[in-house]
Amino acid sequence: MRVLPVNINRNTNPSHKANNRWVTDKLGNKLYMTSTVFFRDDVIWEDLIKYLCERYKNVPKVNFVNYACSNGMETLSFAMSFLMYAPEEFKKFTPIIAKDINEDNILMAKQGVYKRYIDAFLRMQRITNKKCQKYLDVALCPNDDRLLSVSPKKILTDNIIYKQGDIFEDIENIPKYNTFLTCRNFWQYISFERKSELAKRLSKRLNPSSIIMLGECDVVEGRADLHLELNGFKRCPCGMTCKNILYSKG
Ligand SMILES: C[S@@+](CC[C@H](N)C(=O)[O-])C[C@H]1O[C@@H](n2cnc3c(N)ncnc32)[C@H](O)[C@@H]1O
Numbered sequence: 073m074r075v076l077p078v079n080i081n082r083n084t085n086p087s088h089k090a091n092n093r094w095v096t097d098k099l100g101n102k103l104y105m106t107s108t109v110f111f112r113d114d115v116i117w118e119d120l121i122k123y124l125c126e127r128y129k130n131v132p133k134v135n136f137v138n139y140a141c142s143n144g145m146e147t148l149s150f151a152m153s154f155l156m157y158a159p160e161e162f163k164k165f166t167p168i169i170a171k172d173i174n175e176d177n178i179l180m181a182k183q184g185v186y187k188r189y190i191d192a193f194l195r196m197q198r199i200t201n202k203k204c205q206k207y208l209d210v211a212l213c214p215n216d217d218r219l220l221s222v223s224p225k226k227i228l229t230d231n232i233i234y235k236q237g238d239i240f241e242d243i244e245n246i247p248k249y250n251t252f253l254t255c256r257n258f259w260q261y262i263s264f265e266r267k268s269e270l271a272k273r274l275s276k277r278l279n280p281s282s283i284i285m286l287g288e289c290d291v292v293e294g295r296a297d298l299h300l301e302l303n304g305f306k307r308c309p310c311g312m313t314c315k316n317i318l319y320s321k322g
Contacts, residue, residue, distance in 0.1 A: 144181030
């Protein structure tokens with residue numbers, strides 16, 4: 073598979089080859105860091121899960137599509153949060169279809185072995201009141217005592233399907249109704265023109281019963297919220313739940 077630059081209109085050179093690296097322009101100037109973590113700080117995870125359960129309480133099945141899922145840490149954070157806060161309701165949100173344009177990321181997600189610094193793991197424990205431990209196998213790395221090897225248990229991986237995919241090429245396949253679509257901390261990768269195009273096409277595709285979830289840097293830097301609003305989406309009235317990052321037409 074050939075990975076094409078996502079941003080065809082800007083003078084950038086994103087290679088999508090790994091996380092935690094800088095994307096630079098052709099002069100080598102740093103543009104942004106591509107990274108992901110477990111339980112990103114831009115979400116209050118418990119509130120988000122409760123909001124989704126309430127919103128879809130009368131619906132038998134929710135299509136959960138997690139675009140730009142990176143190496144799976146985000147998808148696993150969603151799955152762990154559901155298991156911690158709404159295990160019964162989780163059933164109707166599964167399987168989570170998790171996609172990223174980068175094949176290396178998807179490979180890593182499928183392998184499901186994450187090397188984490190001990191303080192990063194302690195952060196996860198703090199955020200989840202140590203509940204995340206139940207869903208992960210954790211071991212010390214033999215050759216570096218600052219690192220832990222963290223792997224999701226079957227109860228998580230059984231509920232996730234990882235696939236390589238470019239959101240631009242997939243839109244016609246996204247279910248229209250009762251879809252919870254996340255494409256978070258991703259819009260900074262694409263040009264102004266392509267943001268508008270994506271918002272327009274998503275808006276055309278999705279019925280008002282569906283929700284789009286962005287990430288904090290999308291809203292602050294990318295102005296993706298503006299594109300969505302122009303195309304008929306409004307911020308969901310969920311107060312402090314998750315820093316204004318849920319959008320819907322309904
Ligand atoms: C900064 S990471 C964010 C990961 C995750 N959503 C999060 O918030 O932690 C952005 C991800 O978007 C992916 N990506 C970029 N363009 C994409 C596209 N057109 N379709 C799907 N994924 C894409 C990249 O490969 C990268 O893994």
